[in-house]
Amino acid sequence: MDGLKIFKAYFTLAVFCASTCAWAADGAQTAIRFEEIGAKAGIRVQHHTRRFHGKNADVLRMFTSGGSAVAVGDYDNDGYEDLFVTDSDTGKPNHLFHNNGNLTFTDVAAAAGVAGGNDPQSVVSDAIWFDYDNDGKLDLLLARFGTPILYHNEGNGKFKDVTASAGLTKFANTIGVIAFDFDNDGHLDLLFANYFRPVNLQDLKDPHVLPNDLDNATNGGGVTLWRNTGKGTFEDVTEKAGLGKVKGWALDVGHGDFNNDGLQDIYIACDYGTDHLFMNNGNGTFREVTDKATGWDTKKGMNVDVADYDNDGWLDIYVTNITDEYMKECNMLWHNSGDGTFIDVAKETGTCNTGWGWAAKFGDFDNDGWQDLFVVNGLRSAGPESYVPLLLPVLTTPGLDITDVNNWPDIGGRTWSGYQKKHLFHNLANGSFKEIAADAGVDNEMDGRGIGMGDFDNDGRLDIVQTNADQPLLFYHNVTAKVGNWIELKLIGTGKSNRDAIGARVKLTAGGLTQIREIDGGNGYSSQSTRRAHFGLGHAGKIDRLEIWWPSGRVEAVSVPVNRVTYVEEGQGVIKR
Amino acid sequence: MKKSLSLVWLLLLIASGLFPCQLPASDADYQQGMKALSSNDFSTALRYLELAVAGDPDNLRYGSDYRQAIIRSKEFDRALKFFDQATAQHPKSANLRLNYGFAYVDKIPAAGSITQVILANNALTEFTRSLELKPSWIAYYTRGTSYLFWPKIFKRAALGVADLQRAMEIQKSEQRHRYHVKAYIALGDGYWKTDDLVKARVAWEAGLKEFPASAALQQRLSLKGDELKNLIEAQFDPAARVNTDLRDLWTD
Numbered sequence: 141m142d143g144l145k146i147f148k149a150y151f152t153l154a155v156f157c158a159s160t161c162a163w164a165a166d167g168a169q170t171a172i173r174f175e176e177i178g179a180k181a182g183i184r185v186q187h188h189t190r191r192f193h194g195k196n197a198d199v200l201r202m203f204t205s206g207g208s209a210v211a212v213g214d215y216d217n218d219g220y221e222d223l224f225v226t227d228s229d230t231g232k233p234n235h236l237f238h239n240n241g242n243l244t245f246t247d248v249a250a251a252a253g254v255a256g257g258n259d260p261q262s263v264v265s266d267a268i269w270f271d272y273d274n275d276g277k278l279d280l281l282l283a284r285f286g287t288p289i290l291y292h293n294e295g296n297g298k299f300k301d302v303t304a305s306a307g308l309t310k311f312a313n314t315i316g317v318i319a320f321d322f323d324n325d326g327h328l329d330l331l332f333a334n335y336f337r338p339v340n341l342q343d344l345k346d347p348h349v350l351p352n353d354l355d356n357a358t359n360g361g362g363v364t365l366w367r368n369t370g371k372g373t374f375e376d377v378t379e380k381a382g383l384g385k386v387k388g389w390a391l392d393v394g395h396g397d398f399n400n401d402g403l404q405d406i407y408i409a410c411d412y413g414t415d416h417l418f419m420n421n422g423n424g425t426f427r428e429v430t431d432k433a434t435g436w437d438t439k440k441g442m443n444v445d446v447a448d449y450d451n452d453g454w455l456d457i458y459v460t461n462i463t464d465e466y467m468k469e470c471n472m473l474w475h476n477s478g479d480g481t482f483i484d485v486a487k488e489t490g491t492c493n494t495g496w497g498w499a500a501k502f503g504d505f506d507n508d509g510w511q512d513l514f515v516v517n518g519l520r521s522a523g524p525e526s527y528v529p530l531l532l533p534v535l536t537t538p539g540l541d542i543t544d545v546n547n548w549p550d551i552g553g554r555t556w557s558g559y560q561k562k563h564l565f566h567n568l569a570n571g572s573f574k575e576i577a578a579d580a581g582v583d584n585e586m587d588g589r590g591i592g593m594g595d596f597d598n599d600g601r602l603d604i605v606q607t608n609a610d611q612p613l614l615f616y617h618n619v620t621a622k623v624g625n626w627i628e629l630k631l632i633g634t635g636k637s638n639r640d641a642i643g644a645r646v647k648l649t650a651g652g653l654t655q656i657r658e659i660d661g662g663n664g665y666s667s668q669s670t671r672r673a674h675f676g677l678g679h680a681g682k683i684d685r686l687e688i689w690w691p692s693g694r695v696e697a698v699s700v701p702v703n704r705v706t707y708v709e710e711g712q713g714v715i716k717r
Numbered sequence: 718m719k720k721s722l723s724l725v726w727l728l729l730l731i732a733s734g735l736f737p738c739q740l741p742a743s744d745a746d747y748q749q750g751m752k753a754l755s756s757n758d759f760s761t762a763l764r765y766l767e768l769a770v771a772g773d774p775d776n777l778r779y780g781s782d783y784r785q786a787i788i789r790s791k792e793f794d795r796a797l798k799f800f801d802q803a804t805a806q807h808p809k810s811a812n813l814r815l816n817y818g819f820a821y822v823d824k825i826p827a828a829g830s831i832t833q834v835i836l837a838n839n840a841l842t843e844f845t846r847s848l849e850l851k852p853s854w855i856a857y858y859t860r861g862t863s864y865l866f867w868p869k870i871f872k873r874a875a876l877g878v879a880d881l882q883r884a885m886e887i888q889k890s891e892q893r894h895r896y897h898v899k900a901y902i903a904l905g906d907g908y909w910k911t912d913d914l915v916k917a918r919v920a921w922e923a924g925l926k927e928f929p930a931s932a933a934l935q936q937r938l939s940l941k942g943d944e945l946k947n948l949i950e951a952q953f954d955p956a957a958r959v960n961t962d963l964r965d966l967w968t969d
Contacts, residue, residue: 354829354831355829440830465870466871467831468830468955468956469830528870529871529872535838
C-alpha cells in the first residue's frame, strides 16, 4: 500500500472538510433509522434457491446459492419506483411489485407476463430494468443460469418476450448483469458476469465444473459484452472489445467513469481470483489496467458498487470479500487517487470486515451530503454444526481434484458463514465511517444477497430492499428524522444519449460542498437501485450550481427546487413528469 | 629438514582439505551469496545460497538466510521447488525439512486466503517430518506455534499447546538461552487460544520470572479482555508476515 498516497488523500480531505463538514458534524447526531415493513407493504416474499437432483445436488445448490435479486424501476412511469424480485427454484414465480403510491405494492408479475423463467433447465439469477429501445418505457432483462430473457415493455402493463428476436440466445451461467452504453452510441449495451463456464448444471455430464484453484481460478465463465445495435438486436462483442481474456468466476460487474474522460469503464469482481479493471478506449475496446491501478487483491470479489464517497470528484469502488473467523480477507474500498491508481482504504475507513459479504450500496441515508454504505452478508444460516471443518480435507488432500463436484462434502444441515449481522456505515465526512446498523435497525441476521435502494414514497429519504437467499425479503423504510434537504433527479436522455441517461454524471454544488453522482445500470451484486440521482444537501436550502454531463457529451446547467423529485430532459431542462 | 617437514605437513593438509585458509565449499558459497545479497544481486545471491544449502543441508543458518533472501526477492515458488528437490536428495535432514516448512510459511502473506490454508497445512507436514527425524526445541516450538495460527474452528490449538509443553521440557533441561522466552509467550498464547486464561497467565508469569525484561510477556500480563484478544489475534494474523528468521539460534 502506498502510504504517501493515503496520506495525500486524507490530507486533501481534511483540508476540504474543514470548511464543509459542519452539516456532517450535525449529521453525526442525526440518528439514521429504518423500519422493516416488508409484510405491511405486501412484498415479504420468500426466495428459494435452486434444488438440484442426483448425487451432486447438495454441492451444486451450495455453489449456486445466489439468485435472490431485486431491481428498482418505475416501469409504468407513474412517478413511483416499482420492484422486480426474483426467485430461483424450478417453477417458482418472480415478482413484479407495482408501487401503489402508499408504501404498499401489488404483485402483477403474472398479469404482466414476467413471472416465468425458472424452468427445469434455467435458474433466474439477476434482473435489471433498462430501456433498450429508447421508447421511454423500461424493459426488463432476466439473467439466468441458462439463456437470458428480454422482456419488452408493451406499455399497457404487459411485457413481451423478445429474447430470440434480440439475438440474446447464448447459453451462459450468468449471475450478474449491468446495462450501460459502452460505446456512447445512445443504445444501452449489456455486460454479463458469468460464474460457471457454460455447462448445463441441470444436466451435468462431466462433474469437473468447480473452480480449478480457489484463489486463482481460470475456468470460470468470464464476462459477455452484448452490444445493442439500435435495431432491437444485440451482438456479442466480448472478444472484439478485449474482454475475452477474463476467464475467472465473475460474480459481479460495475461501471463508472473512473478517469473522468466521459467514457464508461468497468470493474469485474471475480470469485476465486483477481478482479479486473478495464478502462474504456473510446473506440469500442477496453484496456486492462488492473496491475497498475489496483494490483493485488483478496481474491473473492463479490460486489461492485461505485460512488464518490469522499466528494473529491473521483469515483471510488467498493468490493466485498469474505472475512470470518476462518478467513480474513477484508473488503476493498478502492479510493480513486485520480492518477490512474486506486488505494484500498477499507481498513482505514472502518469498512473492512462485513463477514461473508454480498451486495453493498452507497447512499446518503440522512441527506447530509456524504454517502453512507449498507452491506449485506451471510451464507447458509442453518444448524449448529459448521461446514467449514469439512472443507479442510478438500483443500489440503494432495492431488485431490477440487474441480470435481464429487470431491466436495455435502453441507447437509450445517451452517457455513451464517447468522451474520448486516452493516450500515455512516459516513463521518472525514474519510472514515461509523458502523451503526444496530442503532439504525438494520442489523438483521438473514442470508442477504441483493440491495435495491430507492425512494419508494418520494419523501427524499432512501429506502432499502434487502433480498435474502432461501429467506424472505426485507423492506426497510427510512424513517430518519431531521434529515437534510435533498433533491432527486430523474434524467431523460435524448439524441445521442440513451434515454435512461445511464452514465450521465451530475455535479452539484450546495452549501460549499460539491458532490457527483453517476446514473448506473445495475451496479451491486444481485441488485439494481434507483436511477434517480439522489443528493443530500444538509442545511443548504439552495443549490449553487447543478450541471449534468450527458452521455452524448452535452453539458447542461439546470436549476431545480430543493426537496422535490425533478425530471430533467436533455436539451429541455426541467420538465413535468 | 625442518623446512621439508613443514612442506610435507602443508601438503597433507591440502590433500585432506583441512588447510585453514580454504573454506568448506558450502561456506564459501554462503559467503558469496550473502555478499551478493548485500548488494541486492538476488540472482547471484540465490544461486550461491542454494549451493550452500545443497552442500550442507542440515545447516539451519544457510537455509534460514536463503529464505530471507527469497522473501526479499519474492521468489517464493523458487524456494519451494528448491526445498522439494533438496529434501528428496537429503530425506534424513531434519533442519532442511524445517526450512522447507518455513518456506511455505514465508509465502503465506503473498497468497490468497484459501491458498494460505494450503500453504499452512503443507508447512505443518514438513514441520512434522522434521520432528520425526529429530525431536528438538526448535522443531517442537515451530510446529507448536504453527498450530496456533489456525482458526479456532479447526481445533488445532490444543495440539500446539502439547508441542509447546514439550519445547518447555526441553529448554528446562538445556542451557538457558534468550530465545527460550518465546516458548513461554507461545505456550501462554496457546492456553489463551484453548480458553484457559488461568494457565495462560501462569505460563506468562513463569516466563517473566525467568525473563523479567520481556516486553511481550509484560504486555500480555497487563492486558485483559478485548485488548488481550486483539493483541493475540494480531500475533496470529495469517495475512501478516511472520518473522521466520532463525538467527536467534546462533547469535544467542
